[in-house]
Amino acid sequence: KQEVTQIPAALSVPEGENLVLNCSFTDSAIYNLQWFRQDPGKGLTSLLLIQSSQREQTSGRLNASLDKSSGRSTLYIAASQPGDSATYLCAVSGTSGTYKYIFGTGTRLKVLA
């Protein structure tokens, strides 16, 4: 049974700092991994999608890496801004059936001005 863990659960950093959010999963047989952002009271916004055959994806100040064999992914945020404050969620999709996503509990990020 796939389990996804995100560390840390919460993080508070000063503006401008580079930071890394971690995601680990127990079953390496994944189809893809997706990082989401959730703002309070809002829905999920997809940030980056990494296919199982890929090692990393970049979008602006965000870079996500995937090491499928070790069951790990990291989300790197460069030069953090107060607007980055949100909950960041990692989700992995299985390789068969419905390909449903298994989510981690998220990392709650606060960037201080």
Add this chain to the structure above:
Amino acid sequence: EAGVTQFPSHSVIEKGQTVTLRCDPISGHDNLYWYRRVMGKEIKFLLHFVKESKQDESGMPNNRFLAERTGGTYSTLKVQPAELEDSGVYFCASSWRPHSDYGYTFGSGTRLTVV
């Protein structure tokens, strides 16, 4: 293209009442998913439709929950009768294929509070 639309955005009901949540997927997306997040827990899968058929409903918590997808378009999730533990945020997502190379598009969710 319009995104995934869910309504209502918020619903407060009393224990024992019935509530129906609606999801309009992106046009042309045959795959529609329901997820929910209860307080303090991770987001969990409820079920998956392919067009109007239920592909996987392994995440439905019990028979108080009924999901339908009329004509393969919008979907409804009915909770009857609602219990306190049903409170949470219910998300809908859609995709063109189940193993989409573009992942899912999620709606903004319906926050359900049962009092």
